[in-house]
Amino acid sequence: MAELSWLTALGFAFLTFNSGMAIYRSNGDAGSILFVAVSYLDLLALFDCLRHYERLDRHSPRREKIKAAVWSLTTLLTVMFSYKVAELMPLAVKLVVWAMAAATTCGGFYAFFIHDDKEYQQQQDVAERGEGANY
16 A cells, blocks of 8 residues: 555545544534534545546446445535535525535436546556557
8 A cells, every 4th residue: 555645644634634624613512513524534545436436447347336426425515515505595596505415416427437538548448458548
């Protein structure tokens, strides 16, 4: 397993610090603390899943399971943040926020599980065999 780059470590330190400050500033509001904690843990799990996904062989059967986990984690974040934004908005804007969240979630599902980019896969196969042009 490769080491984290200093930029990645800095990003995680920044995320951790900001999450800690958000919890500190919540003044003991259990809902706010739970929102920050779940968002933080979701992001950590999402980054871990993405890292594993990128390292797996393209033909590995685990890729589909990790892809499902990535979609689930991003959907959870989308729903959580949409809820937080929508609760502050008038009804018409709430509807727009939830429609955008639904479109994002459905679009992600389509892109991850339904859409099959055959041209891209053929290019990847050619590149793996070393038959492509060297750039």
